[in-house]
Amino acid sequence: MSTVFDCRDEGQLLAGMRHARQAIARGELVVLPTDTVYGVAADAFSPAAVQRLLDAKGRGREMPPPVLVAGQDMVAALVEEIPVPVQQLIDAFWPGGLTIVLPAQPSLTWDLGETKGTVAVRMPDRRVALELLAETGPLAVSSANLTGRDAAVIASDAQEMLGDSVAVYLEEGYSENGIPSTIVDATSLVGTADDEHAVVRILREGAVSREQLEEVLGDLLEPAEQPGDVTPEDVAVDSGGKPVDAE
Template identity: 35%
Template sequence: MKTRLLKGTSGDIDIAASIIKEGGLVAFPTETVYGLGADALNAEAVEKIYIAKGRPNDNPTIVTIAEQQDIYELCPHVTEDMKKLMDAFWPGPMTMIVPAADIIPPVTTANLPTAGMRMPDSDLTRELIRRSRPLAGPSANLSGKPSPTTAQHVMDDMDGRIDAVLDGGPCRVGIESTIIDMSSDEPMILRPGMITRAQFEEVLGKRVLLDKTLNVKPDPAQGDFKPKAPGQKYKHYAPNAPMILFQGEHEKVMAAIEEEKKKHEQAGEKVCVIAFSENQSELAAHEIYARLREADKEDVDIILATALPEQGEGFSVMNRMLKSAGFNIKEV
């Protein structure tokens, strides 16, 4: 299979829509990362996503829609709280876990009674959905690798594995959407993103819980755990080289990284340093995956990176960095 690189012309959107309607795979842009789309209501098409990515089949996809009204066909009961969040944050980087309608096949939800719903802030992708179908859309990378934030990143991983990539330019945000579970009476964030807990609480006027496993080293005994959302169970965002996160005061961290860098270079190793200051959480979100992918291209032996304060957006970026580093942290 040769993967086609499509642009945002009306004709190319029609080509992408035809591929989706015929059961094929098209990678699509969003404001967060590129997604890998198949017709969410076509079980055979969704199965191809798992094969292309090498994705475990108990890791649910996210259903990507074009309009708020689309959710009413896909969720049997849309609550007032769900409507508040939709009005506040869609289109945008929020995924809601909601009860799944019977028309959504089990492969799309990983056999769960719930499904993640997402309405991205990408006119190009929403037009693709209008011309085709709701999309099952996990990130368009090989399973476990850093997510793609450009069409070229997708091609690096998926060329020859999928039918087409719809190029919408670089992603604006850079890390995946916040996932909030709205399938019970107590809203809970299952994956942090650029929409924060405080923002949700302001809109809902109630407490929002945080999944207690967030930013905590996973328990190896969780083998039977069935994730409700992507990113909860399996290895994610990992570069090829081992990665160490240095945590502490910024000046001490930079000195420790420089010392560690010299040690590895003296041993003949190629070192990549990824450094963000304490107030650069947004920049880190935008650039972290691209920098990890560049490290892979340069075939480095080790990656040394600065940790960020785990507050607000920094908490979300650190969620990705901790998983990228396999929770390998040095306190300085």
């Protein structure tokens, strides 16, 4: 049976964080607040836990979840390389609503789904999420909703959809903006520093606007798609043409 903790109350916050850590360690799911929408989290290094997350949402392995991190040190351990333009994006928009797709570190033993060797990473801007990540390490986190339904902007919305498939719900009121993160694909920048065709592609527009990205990247940002070509909310494609999921 699920347990709900109101993290706006300091006493419940401490208990909720303890129960959340224990649930993650057991391979169970936790719903937590982020600065974009509420997310459902699992141990990124437990294939069974990641599969449990996908099952709870009614989603297949062709839509692997992104990974939330507590800081850049965690990112460096997960990705093959952090190119200079990606570092500029991190400096400008993290913590915040930008998810960056990069080639994953080949030595990692994990299974997030059909990632084509990539990982989508983000550092959220929310106290509860960052404190939990600092204690658990990287978490696979998808928007806390059933596939095809709106992302939850408060824990009670997530609970209505996900029910007892989640062990712990961390409530912290409404998300600040309720807009999913922007997803960019920076895989072409890795190992191709002198390649004039290396660009950053927007896979999904969200909390960070194209204009904000252009200010940082300039000509490295791929030109805008024609109207109607932008990937819809909560569906994007990775560099291999496969869908990816993000919160």
